[in-house]
Each structure stands twice: as structure tokens, then as C-alpha cells.
Amino acid sequence: MRHESRRMKRMARSHKRKKTSGMNLTSLMDVFTILVFFLLTNTSSNEALEPPKVITLPDSVVETKPRETVTLMVTADEILVESNSVVATSAVLESEEIVIEAIKQAMVAELGKAIGVAQALPQDGGNENEGEQGPEPPEVNILADRGIPFSLLKKVMSSCTEAGYTKVSLAVIQKASQG
Template identity: 35%
Template sequence: MSKAKLSGRSKRMSSFEGLHKHGGLNLVSLMDIFTILVFFLLVSSGSQQLPSSKDITLPTSVADKVPKETLIISITSTDVLVQGKKVADVAELLTTDEIIINALVTELNFRADNRLYAKTQQSEGLAITIMGDENIPYQLLRKILATCRQTNYTKIAFAAVQTAKNKG
């Protein structure tokens, strides 16, 4: 049988079938994407870690609860930091007789105003974690606690290195 002359429509249809005959879903690429996504979610949803600082040696403690993610005040031997931002100098704070640290009040109020859930928790107090070196003076710690209480950060936690419980 001789080759019949194909019409324009049938040529287009046969060309379309030829191009799309081997189409389908490439599962290897899709599996790669989902594997990367799973690893990303596992890493990013891990337990909360406090920011590490070489300037701070945390005291040791035995704790049963995992800390919640809160605002962090870090106290090094030279600086007081809120979320890594320097707020005050330790040497200056130790020389003044004022109980309330004005720069810390300003920063804590700013942070409280910018929190989405702060308005719902205003009546019950906000949570904060103090991450201070184990050798900081009590006088400095007392000033920071008084400042936190004045700015409605009343749920105060202290960061510590967790040690294993002794079974005896």
C-alpha cells in the first residue's frame, strides 16, 4: 500500500503524539525534593537551643522541662545583651546605685510592643530567659530582675547546663 498523503490535521496529531508519547512524571526528581524537604524540617524543628556564647559559663542544673522559646538576656563579663544586641555595660551598671536599668527598660518595652501575642499575655506577664555567667555579681542580677519585673516580664527563667540526675 502506498503512502497516503496526510492532511495537515493528521500531521499535527501524529507530531503531537510523537512528542507526548513518552511523557510522564519523573519520580526520581520528586523523591529528591521531598527528601531534602524532610531533612530541612527535621533540622529546623529540633529542640530549641540557647545561643552559645564563649563569654558565658552557665551554671549546672537538673531540669525536667524543655525550655520554651523566649526573649533572652545574655550577661557576659562586660556586656548585657538582649537577643544579641548590646544594651548596657556591666562595669557602668555595677558603679551606679540605680536599681532599674533604663536602657534595658527601653529595649524590653520595645520587644514587648513588637510581639504579636504580647497583647493577649499582658495581664499574665511575659516570659524571658536570663543567660548569665555563673560568676556574675548578685547586685547586677538583682538590677536585671527588678527591671524585668517593672516591664511585665514576670515569667523569668535562668539558663543552665543540664546534667544527668544521680540515681541513688
Template identity: 40%
Template sequence: MTPGPSARSIQRRQRRSGGRFQLNLVALMDVFTILVFFFLAHFSEFTTVDDQQAVSLPESLARQTPRDTLVITVTRQHILVQGEAVADTGASLNSPQSEISGLRSALLRARSDSAAADDDSGGDISGGTRGVDWEVTIMGDKSIPFRLLKKVMLTSSRAGYEHISLSVLQRSTNSG
């Protein structure tokens, strides 16, 4: 029985390559390169908001985009730092203390983690965390009492966060 044309061409290729198998990865590498560029180009466009349904933000006419800071979210049930529940809203509101202890310990832990990460990455004194003004952004439901918001701001300030921003929704300037 004589080999067919496809078998002959396979044998010829094997003789030319010395019997080694070769895999052409150029097409696969092109696909992965395109995916990497796509994710790099569109990564900065995505903004994450923790518990967006649980917080109804007040509106503002501000046009400045927010900076990337530590986020404290105050919902009707919990106070969260970077999405992690650290205190109960009702207990914090009814507490006679002016500070929220769970929030304070979470903020101090976040500061020390940030400082340790900067030291590990070789941050220098001029550009590292030693010269940084610590910032925090508070996302509070517009229905929470100001007494609770005041406690959150006081706790943040006493934990060393010198700049406190309130997160708001941008209101449309079109009237009519």
C-alpha cells in the same frame, strides 16, 4: 551535505513540538522539594545561644526544656537583649540606681514591638498579647555578682515581664 543522525532527530523533535522549546523542570522541583522538607524537619532541632563562649552557665538537674522567650544575656562586659548590647556590665553594677535604664528601655521596646506585630497579624483578644504573661529568660555568666543579677531581674519585673527564668546547663545525673 546530508544532516547526521543527531541533526535529523533534532529536526524531527522540532516538527513534533511545533518549533517550541520545552524545558523539563520535574527533576529540579524534586530537589527543591527535598530541600524544603529537610529544612522543615530539622529547623526545630537547632537552638541558638547568643555569645555562647562569653557566658558560662551554671548547672542544674532540671529536665524541662526551655520555652521560646525574650533572652537577656549578661556577659562580663555587656548586657544584651536578643543579642543586642543595651548596657555596660561594669557601669550597671556600680550604678547606685536599682534599675538599669538601657535594659528597661530595650525591654519596653521589645514589648511594644511584639504587641504591634501581634496586632498586625490579626491576633484576637483571647489569644493575642493582651492576655499573655510576658516572659523573659536571663542567661548570666556564673561568675557575675548576684547584685547585678538582682538589678536585671528587678528591671525586667518593672518593665512588665511577670515570669523570669534563669538559663542553666543540664547536669548529668550519673554519679560514679
């Protein structure tokens, strides 16, 4: 029996030394830190258009946010397509033509980007006959100062539709809906 008691004592001592030390939280905290950093950097992605300081957008209670498309800005001094100056605003206002050729040519040059963005968008509706449904039409977002006369916007929108853009959106500042 003496032999068994030594063995039992050794096992008891060995068992006491192997206490579970608890869970190591360092690795878990590293993973959560990376996850929080990832979420913070990706939530500020390009959800809405940021207008430049020279443009004051009108207010609206629109519910949907604009998609990333070709951007046309109308300032008090000039008209820009994708941040490239195209024509002076005063020249467009003085022109008698409804379609401004300089804007039309700049929009035609950006048509490849607009079609690429439209094709990247998920198709809504879920039709089984997707082959019959054509690609999304090209779209343009117009950022115009609220003080711009409508006659100028009409010429800009006409030039965009002549260039092949069938969806024209005017950017606004979203405010709380009243209801």
C-alpha cells in the same frame, strides 16, 4: 476444534508476555529520602538556647526546656537585649539604683515580641472559661555567665519586672538528673 486451539494458544502466549514485573521502588525511595531529609532538618530546630562562647552557663538538673522568648544576655563586659548592647556591666555594678533605666527601656521596646510569643503558646489547663483567663504574661530568658555576681543579676531581674515581664527564667546547662 482447530479454531479453539489457535485461540487458546494466542491467549496463552499473551498471558506469558504480561508477567508482572514487580514493584518499582524508585519512587518509594525518593519519598523516603525526602522524608529523612525533612526529619533531619527539623529536629535541629530551636529547642534550646545556644549561649555565646563568652558566656558559661551554670549546670542544673532542670527537666523543662526554655521556650522562645525575649533573650537578655549578661556578659562580663556588657548587657545585651536581643543581641543589641544596652549598657556596660561595670556601670550597672557601680550604680546604686536597683532598677536600671537603660535595661528597662530596652525591655519595654521588646514587649511587643514577648506578648506575641506568649499569645502563640497553647493555653494549659483546658478551662471551659477561657474568656475569663487572661493572656500569658510576657517572659524573658536571662543568659548570664556563672561568674556574674548575684547583685548584678538582681538589678537586671528588677529592671525586667519593672518593664512588665512577670516571668523571668535563668538559662542553665541541663545535665543528667541524679536519682
